[in-house]
Amino acid sequence: MHRINIVSESFLKFKTSKYFGFLVLVVMTLFFWGFFRLLSPSNFGTSRLVISYFQTSIQYAVGGCGLYFIVVMGLFDFSVGANIVLSSLVGVLLSRQFGYWGLIFGCLLCGTLIGAFNGILYSRLRIPSMIVTVGLMLILESVANYVVTLDKSGFPGKLSNSNILAFGHAPWNYLAAGIAFLLMVFLLRFTKTGTYCNAIGSDELVAKNMGVNVERYKFIGFVLLHFFVGIMALLTVSYGRGMLAVTGMSSMDRNFKPLMGTFFGVAFKKYGCPVTAIVLGEFIIIMIFNGLVALNVPTTINDFVTGAVLLTIVSLTNRGLKGSVVK
């Protein structure tokens, strides 16, 4: 009996540790890989394909890391997709003159400046972030269409020079994403920003009473989000060898894949491993998507299954208390 008690106590301890969260994520990853590999052994899950899935997922995971800062505070940003488009186009435009430096700084600087603009607008207008960022999305899409007209290269928006595509493949894409993930871990664990963003999300009034400058950290949250979006733009434009300017809210489509990773991050926050959850969460989503494609499942069913799996995982790992208000 005593032995059983010790075992159950040890298990309870393990269940609340970050290793448990990590283990759950790894088991889920292996489960979905094994599941689709079993059903479609010839065109799913070979080592080459797994690497390809991972490379696809890391660009979304970078955006997911950025979104974490504001989602955890209870805010949202619809302008992420539009920022990816605009930052990519600015990066491409600057790369014509300054090569890699132009591409990197164009994406990162443009992304970050848009973040600062969003943050200022949100705090000045004092209206919900969803409304502010929908307006900004429309503005950014229009600006992106204007930026395209500035590109006189004959290939507007395209990375035509093959010498500038390093971030579209290994090892540079891993390096860029790896730096982003390490930066995210650093920000969450070794700066006040991570602690304060979590505190604001838990209870804004209590955080305020503890001396947290809520407005300032919301602003910082927006800046950090869009800095990561800038890195995502660098990867996206390199993967796609260019970017098309869009209109009519079409850029919104780009918000959701990074957001899926963020949901994983928020769900696994209690285990203390949000960044691992974002990275592996995106990987799982991309694997499911590709697994269903390998099984020739129509896109509509594919979307249905991917959405259902996401909801199941997040609700099982992050269930609210009965009666608690969930917004």
Add this chain to the structure above:
Amino acid sequence: MSDVILRSENLYKHFGITTAVNDVSLEFEKGEIHGLIGENGSGKSTFCSTLCGIYPISSGRFLLEGKELRVRSQVEANRHGVSIIVQEMGTLPGLTVAENIFLGEEDKFMHGVVKNTGAMNREAQRLLESYGFKHIIASKMIDNYSFEDRKLIEIIKATYFTPKIVVVDETTTALSQSGREELFTVMDRIKNGGNTVIFISHDLEEVIDHTDRISILRDGSLVGTVKSSETSADELKRLMVGRELTNRYYRTDYGQSVSDEIVLSVDNVSVPGEIQDISFRLHKGEILGIGGLSECGMHETGKAIFGASYGRKGSVTLKGGYEVKSIPGAIKHSIAYASKDRDTESVIIANSIRDNICLPSLADMSNHALLNNGKLDSFAKKFAELMSVKMTGIDQYVSALSGGNKQKVVLSRWLGKDSDILVLDSPTRGIDVKVKADIYALMSELKARGKSIIMISEELQELLGMSDRILIMKDGRINGEFIRNQNLGEKDLITKMV
């Protein structure tokens, strides 16, 4: 023990028209545990909240060691040597134990912009062990710990920096006996270190046992200060409730019989962690008062009757045999409910008076799923005017109304629905005397029309003045029942509450 460390001078705190702290001048001495007692709403917590920067002072001042103390946040108060352990949960989920302990004080572990998380965790762990809370791990998320453990963490957060003043605001209710002992040990340690504890509790025996002096507040004003060794629980109760009754708004009838017809039966109702085994009957035309201390379970009882509790066991049955299990079912069968938490549970703040009044009656006024706007307007107008809601029009947003007028909107809603049973939780909370009188008059009128009312209230005078029968709850159970009579006083109720 003769030096004054903290003094409040003519302190006032107003919330709109309500004066929560009324001209309180009080002295706290070095090396003492000073009890602060009073009824619910007497201003104890508000007084301490102004000291700790949670609420700004309306007028007057605090002097800490002779210097004026005016702080804007808890962290600022901490820096001046004043801390508080609050009644509600004072820790934040989503952060580690260490992050919670040092929230707002991270600068101690910063090297430039880099936080030395390892050092922070080690220091938090050292503190946890020095307080004897070895089972709590500093680096773990606080979400993994129970409410009691989180209170223990709060005790560390509030005391690790050896503050000059520590406020313990009704913390003991959240702790088990061993947790209480831990808290009392910490309080004694603070006292022996020459610092001061302000101890707020409703448990009078506990206050007498663990304090040196006790100050009593009533209706926001200071009644007096007594030595703990020279007083008794009975004397404290007398001081807490010893005001003259001002019952001119209340019913004046006594000895009126209530109908034998039972309209609602509550049988063995329990809600995990809130109420246990509640049973009573409500009669036609009866005003049944339910009272007790704030956390006694009376508010949850109201929700349970309305079908709004989670995990409820037992049954709530209406006269015709219908068993209430959900809110829609309750409304459909003529039960109305006004929550204590008016702004978040009773009115839809960002909506018009019209929509708020019409909401539960929409089905009655729709024609084949189509709503008739003219009908809605006249319906809302009729009941808003009947309740004398002060408004510019029924399209005015509820957010622009005063607390009393919001409550009138809630009551208009249920009057419009013509509900037979009204569960009114704290119907006059935070509203002025005039509106109070209106609401009491309405209740009397509804009673005369055969409607039955369950009035949940923390105000003893209100319970005594309006109820045909009073149930007093303690620790989630019914602890006493009183029938309306002229000799019944607050003291009788308090004996069953405390």
